[in-house]
Protein backbone atom coordinates (compact mmCIF):
# COMPACT_ATOMS: atom_id res chain seq x y z
CA UNK A 1 0.00 0.00 0.00
CA UNK A 2 1.26 3.46 -0.80
CA UNK A 3 2.25 5.55 2.15
CA UNK A 4 -0.67 7.87 2.77
CA UNK A 5 1.67 10.55 4.05
CA UNK A 6 3.62 10.90 0.85
CA UNK A 7 1.15 13.40 -0.55
CA UNK A 8 1.97 15.76 2.29
CA UNK A 9 5.14 16.77 0.49
CA UNK A 10 3.31 19.67 -1.13
CA UNK A 11 5.02 22.93 -0.12
CA UNK A 12 2.03 24.37 1.72
CA UNK A 13 1.85 21.33 3.95
CA UNK A 14 5.53 20.66 4.69
CA UNK A 15 5.24 22.63 7.89
CA UNK A 16 2.30 20.51 8.90
CA UNK A 17 4.22 17.33 8.24
CA UNK A 18 7.32 18.50 10.08
CA UNK A 19 5.27 19.40 13.12
CA UNK A 20 3.55 16.03 13.19
CA UNK A 21 0.24 17.86 13.29
CA UNK A 22 0.80 19.23 16.74
CA UNK A 23 -0.96 22.52 17.27
CA UNK A 24 0.51 25.42 19.14
CA UNK A 25 -2.23 27.92 20.00
CA UNK A 26 0.37 30.60 20.59
CA UNK A 27 2.11 30.25 17.26
CA UNK A 28 -1.17 29.96 15.32
CA UNK A 29 0.95 28.49 12.57
CA UNK A 30 -1.79 27.27 10.30
CA UNK A 31 -1.74 28.31 6.64
CA UNK A 32 -2.95 31.87 6.44
CA UNK A 33 -5.24 33.15 3.76
CA UNK A 34 -3.67 36.32 2.41
CA UNK A 35 -5.36 39.38 3.89
CA UNK A 36 -3.93 41.97 1.53
CA UNK A 37 -2.96 41.53 -2.10
CA UNK A 38 -0.81 43.52 -4.47
CA UNK A 39 -2.41 44.67 -7.74
CA UNK A 40 -0.50 42.12 -9.83
CA UNK A 41 -1.64 39.34 -7.44
CA UNK A 42 -5.27 40.36 -7.83
CA UNK A 43 -4.78 40.36 -11.62
CA UNK A 44 -3.22 36.88 -11.47
CA UNK A 45 -6.14 35.61 -9.37
CA UNK A 46 -8.63 37.06 -11.84
CA UNK A 47 -6.92 35.30 -14.73
CA UNK A 48 -6.80 32.01 -12.78
CA UNK A 49 -10.43 32.46 -11.71
CA UNK A 50 -11.57 33.08 -15.27
CA UNK A 51 -9.62 30.05 -16.44
CA UNK A 52 -11.02 27.81 -13.70
CA UNK A 53 -14.51 29.18 -14.19
CA UNK A 54 -14.41 28.34 -17.88
CA UNK A 55 -12.96 24.93 -17.18
CA UNK A 56 -15.40 23.94 -14.46
CA UNK A 57 -18.53 25.57 -15.84
CA UNK A 58 -18.10 25.52 -19.58
CA UNK A 59 -21.10 23.28 -20.10
CA UNK A 60 -23.40 24.65 -17.40
CA UNK A 61 -26.03 26.57 -19.35
CA UNK A 62 -27.31 28.09 -16.11
CA UNK A 63 -25.98 30.35 -13.39
CA UNK A 64 -26.78 30.18 -9.71
CA UNK A 65 -27.97 33.65 -8.60
CA UNK A 66 -25.30 35.19 -6.38
CA UNK A 67 -27.76 35.81 -3.55
CA UNK A 68 -28.70 32.13 -3.48
CA UNK A 69 -25.15 30.88 -3.09
CA UNK A 70 -23.98 29.74 0.33
CA UNK A 71 -20.60 29.66 2.00
CA UNK A 72 -19.55 26.16 2.92
CA UNK A 73 -16.94 24.36 4.99
CA UNK A 74 -16.51 20.63 4.34
CA UNK A 75 -15.19 18.51 7.23
CA UNK A 76 -14.38 15.03 5.99
CA UNK A 77 -12.76 11.77 7.15
CA UNK A 78 -11.81 11.41 3.53
CA UNK A 79 -9.70 8.24 3.70
CA UNK A 80 -11.90 6.31 6.08
CA UNK A 81 -13.52 4.20 3.37
CA UNK A 82 -14.48 5.12 -0.19
CA UNK A 83 -17.44 7.50 -0.34
CA UNK A 84 -16.16 10.81 1.06
CA UNK A 85 -14.12 11.24 -2.11
CA UNK A 86 -17.34 11.25 -4.17
CA UNK A 87 -18.82 13.88 -1.87
CA UNK A 88 -15.74 16.12 -2.09
CA UNK A 89 -15.87 15.96 -5.89
CA UNK A 90 -19.61 16.71 -5.83
CA UNK A 91 -19.15 19.72 -3.53
CA UNK A 92 -16.40 21.17 -5.72
CA UNK A 93 -18.47 20.84 -8.91
CA UNK A 94 -21.54 22.57 -7.44
CA UNK A 95 -21.86 26.27 -8.18
CA UNK A 96 -24.29 27.00 -5.36
CA UNK A 97 -21.50 26.26 -2.89
CA UNK A 98 -18.69 28.71 -2.23
CA UNK A 99 -16.35 26.19 -0.64
CA UNK A 100 -14.30 28.27 1.77
CA UNK A 101 -12.33 25.39 3.22
CA UNK A 102 -11.94 21.63 3.53
CA UNK A 103 -10.96 20.17 6.91
CA UNK A 104 -9.54 16.70 7.50
CA UNK A 105 -11.16 14.67 10.29
CA UNK A 106 -9.73 11.75 12.19
CA UNK A 107 -11.31 8.30 12.32
CA UNK A 108 -9.36 6.95 15.25
CA UNK A 109 -11.83 4.21 16.12
CA UNK A 110 -10.91 2.63 12.78
CA UNK A 111 -7.16 3.22 12.79
CA UNK A 112 -6.12 -0.31 11.82
CA UNK A 113 -4.82 0.54 8.34
CA UNK A 114 -3.02 3.83 9.07
CA UNK A 115 -2.09 3.50 12.73
CA UNK A 116 -3.08 5.38 15.87
CA UNK A 117 -3.09 9.17 15.56
CA UNK A 118 -2.45 8.94 11.82
CA UNK A 119 -6.01 8.80 10.49
CA UNK A 120 -6.42 12.57 10.23
CA UNK A 121 -3.19 12.71 8.20
CA UNK A 122 -4.57 10.04 5.89
CA UNK A 123 -7.72 12.12 5.40
CA UNK A 124 -5.67 15.25 4.75
CA UNK A 125 -3.59 13.51 2.10
CA UNK A 126 -6.72 12.13 0.45
CA UNK A 127 -8.42 15.54 0.27
CA UNK A 128 -5.31 16.91 -1.43
CA UNK A 129 -5.26 13.97 -3.80
CA UNK A 130 -8.88 14.39 -4.90
CA UNK A 131 -8.40 18.14 -5.35
CA UNK A 132 -5.22 17.55 -7.38
CA UNK A 133 -6.85 14.96 -9.65
CA UNK A 134 -9.73 17.37 -10.28
CA UNK A 135 -7.19 19.97 -11.43
CA UNK A 136 -8.06 22.39 -8.63
CA UNK A 137 -4.79 22.43 -6.69
CA UNK A 138 -4.10 26.14 -7.12
CA UNK A 139 -7.64 27.19 -6.27
CA UNK A 140 -7.70 25.26 -2.99
CA UNK A 141 -4.02 25.43 -1.98
CA UNK A 142 -4.74 27.61 1.05
CA UNK A 143 -8.14 26.15 1.82
CA UNK A 144 -7.27 22.66 3.10
CA UNK A 145 -6.73 22.34 6.84
CA UNK A 146 -5.67 19.57 9.23
CA UNK A 147 -8.15 18.84 11.98
CA UNK A 148 -7.69 17.28 15.41
CA UNK A 149 -5.68 14.07 15.55
CA UNK A 150 -7.85 12.46 18.23
CA UNK A 151 -11.26 12.85 19.86
CA UNK A 152 -12.05 15.24 22.69
CA UNK A 153 -10.40 14.02 25.87
CA UNK A 154 -12.74 15.07 28.63
CA UNK A 155 -15.00 13.44 31.13
CA UNK A 156 -18.32 13.95 29.40
CA UNK A 157 -18.95 10.28 28.72
CA UNK A 158 -18.43 8.92 32.27
CA UNK A 159 -20.52 11.78 33.60
CA UNK A 160 -23.26 11.24 31.10
CA UNK A 161 -25.85 9.87 33.54
CA UNK A 162 -25.37 12.81 35.88
CA UNK A 163 -25.54 15.26 33.01
CA UNK A 164 -28.66 13.67 31.54
CA UNK A 165 -30.39 13.61 34.93
CA UNK A 166 -29.87 17.33 35.27
CA UNK A 167 -31.17 18.04 31.82
CA UNK A 168 -27.94 19.38 30.91
CA UNK A 169 -26.80 21.15 27.85
CA UNK A 170 -25.14 23.75 29.99
CA UNK A 171 -23.44 21.10 32.10
CA UNK A 172 -22.13 19.32 29.01
CA UNK A 173 -20.65 22.48 27.60
CA UNK A 174 -19.10 23.41 30.95
CA UNK A 175 -17.35 20.06 31.30
CA UNK A 176 -15.96 19.80 27.80
CA UNK A 177 -12.57 21.02 26.64
CA UNK A 178 -11.84 21.87 23.00
CA UNK A 179 -9.13 20.12 21.02
CA UNK A 180 -7.89 23.03 18.91
CA UNK A 181 -6.57 22.44 15.43
CA UNK A 182 -6.00 24.48 12.31
CA UNK A 183 -9.38 23.19 11.18
CA UNK A 184 -11.28 24.36 14.25
CA UNK A 185 -9.47 27.72 14.09
CA UNK A 186 -10.55 28.08 10.47
CA UNK A 187 -14.19 27.37 11.38
CA UNK A 188 -14.03 30.17 13.94
CA UNK A 189 -12.29 32.56 11.55
CA UNK A 190 -14.82 32.02 8.78
CA UNK A 191 -17.82 32.20 11.12
CA UNK A 192 -16.71 35.48 12.68
CA UNK A 193 -15.58 37.28 9.51
CA UNK A 194 -17.82 40.12 8.45
CA UNK A 195 -16.88 40.63 4.80
CA UNK A 196 -19.40 38.17 3.36
CA UNK A 197 -22.90 37.90 4.79
CA UNK A 198 -24.06 34.98 2.71
CA UNK A 199 -25.22 32.06 4.91
CA UNK A 200 -22.48 29.80 6.25
CA UNK A 201 -22.90 26.04 6.56
CA UNK A 202 -20.53 23.30 7.66
CA UNK A 203 -21.04 19.82 6.25
CA UNK A 204 -19.63 17.20 8.62
CA UNK A 205 -18.98 13.87 6.90
CA UNK A 206 -17.13 12.21 9.77
CA UNK A 207 -16.33 12.76 13.43
CA UNK A 208 -17.55 15.98 15.02
CA UNK A 209 -14.35 16.79 16.92
CA UNK A 210 -13.39 19.85 14.88
CA UNK A 211 -16.83 21.45 14.96
CA UNK A 212 -17.24 20.73 18.68
CA UNK A 213 -13.82 22.25 19.40
CA UNK A 214 -14.74 25.41 17.52
CA UNK A 215 -18.03 25.68 19.42
CA UNK A 216 -16.34 25.16 22.78
CA UNK A 217 -13.65 27.73 22.04
CA UNK A 218 -15.98 30.42 20.66
CA UNK A 219 -19.67 29.63 21.40
CA UNK A 220 -20.73 32.84 19.64
CA UNK A 221 -20.15 31.14 16.27
CA UNK A 222 -23.40 29.24 16.90
CA UNK A 223 -25.35 32.34 15.90
CA UNK A 224 -23.48 32.67 12.63
CA UNK A 225 -23.61 29.24 10.95
CA UNK A 226 -25.59 26.02 10.50
CA UNK A 227 -24.27 22.46 10.83
CA UNK A 228 -25.31 19.61 8.52
CA UNK A 229 -24.11 16.38 10.12
CA UNK A 230 -24.19 12.76 9.05
CA UNK A 231 -24.32 11.21 12.47
CA UNK A 232 -26.28 8.93 14.74
CA UNK A 233 -28.57 5.92 14.56
CA UNK A 234 -32.29 5.98 13.75
CA UNK A 235 -34.79 7.67 16.06
CA UNK A 236 -36.18 7.20 18.59
CA UNK A 237 -33.58 4.87 20.08
CA UNK A 238 -30.29 5.51 18.28
CA UNK A 239 -27.55 2.90 18.71
CA UNK A 240 -24.25 2.22 17.00
CA UNK A 241 -23.27 4.53 14.15
CA UNK A 242 -19.77 4.92 12.75
CA UNK A 243 -19.34 8.71 12.78
CA UNK A 244 -20.88 8.95 16.23
CA UNK A 245 -18.53 6.44 17.84
CA UNK A 246 -15.50 8.41 16.63
CA UNK A 247 -16.28 11.09 19.21
CA UNK A 248 -19.47 10.75 21.27
CA UNK A 249 -18.45 13.64 23.47
CA UNK A 250 -18.13 15.93 20.45
CA UNK A 251 -21.59 14.88 19.26
CA UNK A 252 -22.98 15.77 22.67
CA UNK A 253 -21.35 19.18 22.46
CA UNK A 254 -22.90 19.85 19.04
CA UNK A 255 -26.34 18.55 20.08
CA UNK A 256 -26.22 20.61 23.24
CA UNK A 257 -25.03 23.79 21.62
CA UNK A 258 -27.15 26.60 20.19
CA UNK A 259 -25.92 26.03 16.62
CA UNK A 260 -28.77 25.23 14.19
CA UNK A 261 -28.36 21.55 13.33
CA UNK A 262 -29.63 19.42 10.45
CA UNK A 263 -28.99 15.83 11.50
CA UNK A 264 -28.99 13.05 8.92
CA UNK A 265 -29.10 9.75 10.84
CA UNK A 266 -28.05 6.40 9.45
CA UNK A 267 -31.48 5.22 8.32
CA UNK A 268 -31.66 8.31 6.09
CA UNK A 269 -28.12 8.50 4.73
CA UNK A 270 -27.96 4.79 3.93
CA UNK A 271 -30.80 5.30 1.45
CA UNK A 272 -28.26 6.59 -1.08
CA UNK A 273 -27.24 3.16 -2.37
CA UNK A 274 -25.39 2.55 -5.65
CA UNK A 275 -24.04 -0.55 -7.35
CA UNK A 276 -20.45 -0.91 -8.56
CA UNK A 277 -21.75 -1.68 -12.05
CA UNK A 278 -23.65 1.62 -12.00
CA UNK A 279 -20.46 3.45 -11.02
CA UNK A 280 -18.44 1.69 -13.72
CA UNK A 281 -20.89 3.04 -16.31
CA UNK A 282 -21.73 6.46 -14.86
CA UNK A 283 -18.47 7.52 -13.12
CA UNK A 284 -15.35 5.66 -14.31
CA UNK A 285 -15.36 6.98 -17.94
CA UNK A 286 -15.36 10.66 -16.95
CA UNK A 287 -11.85 12.03 -16.57
CA UNK A 288 -9.05 11.11 -14.22
CA UNK A 289 -11.32 11.91 -11.29
CA UNK A 290 -14.04 9.53 -12.50
CA UNK A 291 -11.49 6.76 -12.97
CA UNK A 292 -9.99 7.41 -9.53
CA UNK A 293 -13.31 7.50 -7.69
CA UNK A 294 -14.34 4.19 -9.20
CA UNK A 295 -11.04 2.33 -8.87
CA UNK A 296 -10.37 3.40 -5.28
CA UNK A 297 -13.79 2.06 -4.31
CA UNK A 298 -13.17 -1.23 -6.12
CA UNK A 299 -9.76 -1.54 -4.44
CA UNK A 300 -11.31 -0.92 -1.04
CA UNK A 301 -14.00 -3.49 -1.81
CA UNK A 302 -11.31 -6.02 -2.70
CA UNK A 303 -9.33 -5.23 0.46
CA UNK A 304 -12.43 -5.95 2.54
CA UNK A 305 -13.01 -9.30 0.82
CA UNK A 306 -12.66 -11.37 3.99
CA UNK A 307 -14.88 -9.14 6.13
CA UNK A 308 -18.35 -10.63 5.94
CA UNK A 309 -20.35 -7.84 7.57
CA UNK A 310 -19.51 -4.91 5.29
CA UNK A 311 -19.36 -3.90 2.47
CA UNK A 312 -21.96 -6.16 0.86
CA UNK A 313 -19.87 -7.08 -2.22
CA UNK A 314 -21.06 -5.13 -5.22
CA UNK A 315 -22.90 -2.13 -3.83
CA UNK A 316 -22.19 0.86 -1.60
CA UNK A 317 -24.10 3.06 0.80
CA UNK A 318 -22.65 6.28 -0.56
CA UNK A 319 -23.97 8.27 2.37
CA UNK A 320 -21.74 11.33 2.52
CA UNK A 321 -23.35 12.89 -0.54
CA UNK A 322 -26.64 13.44 1.27
CA UNK A 323 -25.13 16.59 2.73
CA UNK A 324 -25.20 17.97 -0.81
CA UNK A 325 -28.78 16.77 -1.31
CA UNK A 326 -30.23 18.62 1.67
CA UNK A 327 -28.40 21.82 0.76
CA UNK A 328 -29.61 21.76 -2.85
CA UNK A 329 -33.17 20.49 -2.59
CA UNK A 330 -36.27 22.48 -1.74
CA UNK A 331 -36.63 23.10 1.97
CA UNK A 332 -40.36 22.42 1.98
CA UNK A 333 -40.02 18.86 0.89
CA UNK A 334 -41.16 17.59 4.27
CA UNK A 335 -38.63 14.76 4.46
CA UNK A 336 -37.62 15.70 7.99
CA UNK A 337 -39.08 16.40 11.38
CA UNK A 338 -38.17 18.70 14.22
CA UNK A 339 -37.07 16.93 17.39
CA UNK A 340 -35.65 17.96 20.73
CA UNK A 341 -31.89 17.38 20.55
CA UNK A 342 -31.09 14.25 22.56
CA UNK A 343 -28.18 13.49 24.83
CA UNK A 344 -26.14 10.55 23.50
CA UNK A 345 -25.33 7.77 25.96
CA UNK A 346 -21.94 5.99 26.06
CA UNK A 347 -23.47 3.13 24.01
CA UNK A 348 -24.86 5.66 21.54
CA UNK A 349 -28.53 5.50 22.48
CA UNK A 350 -30.57 8.68 22.50
CA UNK A 351 -31.76 9.95 25.84
CA UNK A 352 -34.50 12.53 25.69
CA UNK A 353 -33.59 15.88 27.08
CA UNK A 354 -36.87 17.80 27.33
CA UNK A 355 -35.08 21.06 28.05
CA UNK A 356 -33.04 21.05 24.87
CA UNK A 357 -33.49 23.05 21.68
CA UNK A 358 -35.01 21.46 18.56
CA UNK A 359 -33.02 20.16 15.61
CA UNK A 360 -34.01 19.17 12.07
CA UNK A 361 -33.80 15.37 11.67
CA UNK A 362 -34.08 13.89 8.16
CA UNK A 363 -36.01 10.66 7.64
CA UNK A 364 -35.76 10.18 3.87
CA UNK A 365 -33.59 11.38 0.99
CA UNK A 366 -33.94 11.46 -2.77
CA UNK A 367 -31.50 9.00 -4.34
CA UNK A 368 -32.37 10.01 -7.92
CA UNK A 369 -31.85 13.71 -7.27
CA UNK A 370 -28.54 13.11 -5.50
CA UNK A 371 -26.92 10.72 -7.93
CA UNK A 372 -28.27 12.17 -11.20
CA UNK A 373 -26.98 15.61 -10.19
CA UNK A 374 -23.57 14.08 -9.48
CA UNK A 375 -23.43 12.05 -12.70
CA UNK A 376 -24.53 15.06 -14.77
CA UNK A 377 -21.91 17.37 -13.25
CA UNK A 378 -19.18 14.77 -13.72
CA UNK A 379 -20.17 14.27 -17.36
CA UNK A 380 -20.44 18.01 -18.07
CA UNK A 381 -17.10 18.90 -16.49
CA UNK A 382 -15.00 15.85 -17.33
CA UNK A 383 -16.82 14.25 -20.26
CA UNK A 384 -14.15 15.14 -22.78
CA UNK A 385 -11.11 14.16 -20.73
Ligand SMILES: [Ca+2]
Pocket residue numbers: 076077078080084205206320
Ligand atom coordinates in the same frame (compact mmCIF):
# COMPACT_ATOMS: atom_id res chain seq x y z
CA1 LIG B 1 -17.34 10.03 5.84
